[in-house]
Amino acid sequence: MPESRTYPNRLGLKGWLVGGKWGFERFMFFVHRITGLGLLFYFLMHILVTTSRAFGMEAWENMMRQVSGPVFLIGEFLVFAAFAIHAANGLRLVLIELGILTGKAEEPVYPYKSSLNVQRPFLIVMMILAAIFIVLGGFDFFFAGH
């Protein structure tokens, strides 16, 4: 009889926090959801705010005054950073799902060659790219562009 490969996979919110070992990938699972929810909230607000441009200059400039200042600047930078992380990690997930760059998925058994020698370095590279993007954006937000 083949060994069962069924795991409890519907843990709810508990699954976010304790469903699995807290390695780097586990941390990114959590971060991907948090950044995704944050970006969605900002995006829905952004649609409503930018709709004001359809009502002409006065409506637009009034709206821009309401969403200006240091708090909004920091908030926008956090959105920028969340996008960088979510995009880099999302691209990693898509490429792994399609088997591009990382090869075909393997059963995670010792010595975890695929996950430790291929997928983890790939994650580190993607996070370095996100970090570079965030640093450049931070410089533009706080020193060069605003």
Add this chain to the structure above:
Amino acid sequence: MRMKDTPLWTWHVIAGIVILVLLSMHMTVMHLNDVLSIAPGTATPEGGAPIDWANVVSRAQEIGFVVFYVVLLAAGLFHGLYGLRNIIHELNPSPGVMKTLTALILIVGLGLFVLGTWAAITARTVALAPTL
């Protein structure tokens, strides 16, 4: 409401790739142009800040920007709201709650798509008006 999740997941991935390309361009032009000197003047053809009214008008006059915004709007709403639905699904709601939330997400998504598309098209009409 029965969702066909495999095709929707495929669209979620495709929308994610579209967002990756378009939003990266948007972020680069709006927030990295000073640092990288990429596409100078694309976001600020009238000088000043990208959010100055003169630049908003200038972008709205370009049909390419209007198409860009509508495609990004559609991809962003689908990817974000389907992602939200997946997150809610992970929390094990009852089928009734899931069905109600799915309908609500669909209504919000379609409503915001209509609003955002209307705003992009109307802003172009405003920008092209001879009184400006």
